[in-house]
Amino acid sequence: MNTTDLLFRYIKDVGVESSIGIIGAAMSIAVCLIAASRPPMEGNGSTYQFAVSSMAFLVVACLLSLCMMSELFLKRQEIGILRELGAGRRVVMTIFLSKSILVGGLGSVIGVLLGCVFTIIMHVFGQPYYSEELILGTLTVGSAGSIAGGLYVAIRASRLNIVETIRE
């Protein structure tokens, strides 16, 4: 076993909180894609898309940080033991940030696929409008949200009081 194996062991452990993160991110990104693909008839379309993307970014970031916080709560003692054995803050941050990016990234991809399917279905009621740029933009929003949400938790995880966590 090496550091990568150890990280992988923690990242691949998908529990309820990770599943909720994936589903939540997918729903947010799908809604973002559907909404952004149909700019209002009047007014500035790019401002509207920016507002929708910002909302999606915030929702994904908050959701991912909540899910990762719950994961951190469950893994507090293990993190404390790793730190006690000499793992640096960087190792702990990598575990949480990688997992957040994986969960958010997976959710974003599923969300884009769902969004595209919904837009095609809605074609019956109007002209679908999604381009490669819009899909890439939506994936970027999802990934950025995952990084922002994960980074907050990763920093908190790396600053846990080791003595308190291993005493629990």
Place this chain on the structure above:
Amino acid sequence: MEADAVRIRGLHKTFGKTVRLFGGLNMTVKFGEFVAVTGPTGAGKTTLINLISGLDFPTEGSVEVFGKDLSKLTESRRASIRAKDIGIVFQNSHLLSKLSVIENVQLPLIFSGSSNDDRERIASGMLELIGLSKKKNLFPNTLSSGEIRKVAIARALATDPALLLLDEPTSDLDTSTVDALLPLLRGYNYLHNRTIVLATNSLKLARLASREIRLGQPELVVNAIQG
């Protein structure tokens, strides 16, 4: 002249406003010495182990390990010292349930930067030494408490640390397991000339050490309790 392994000066540790430990403790542990820290429950034996390992910090005073004041080092430097130079065995063993026995033993070797081949070889060797090589692929929840403690000791010794910290390593173990562990600890100190600080309430274990440091009762701040 070589620095002491552990040098503690004017140590005070306060918990909340009510409990004060150590009362300005001064102690020195020389390289290759085997010291037993004894004292009543609540005297601060585990806290002292935490302070020496850099997991906790004194309220007053200084704790120097290998000539370095731990509270003045960066967190990554303290982690590096723990990974390479200090082996710790805690009362609750602290094995990770997700990892197999051999993977648990490999953990400190990962953080100390050993190569893949070394990690496998050293971890297998340590398990052979404690007689658990046949159980190397099992998970901790399938082991007895004695075996778990042995794995924790093997893990602490895996990096061949210059300083071994043991916190009640034989609590809730049967006599035969304790008898098997004692020569291992004595040999590590005597044959390998490694420093051992052992926190224990066991007289049998304390007798192994070349010196005993007895901690006093914790000081209770009465005004704070009443206030």
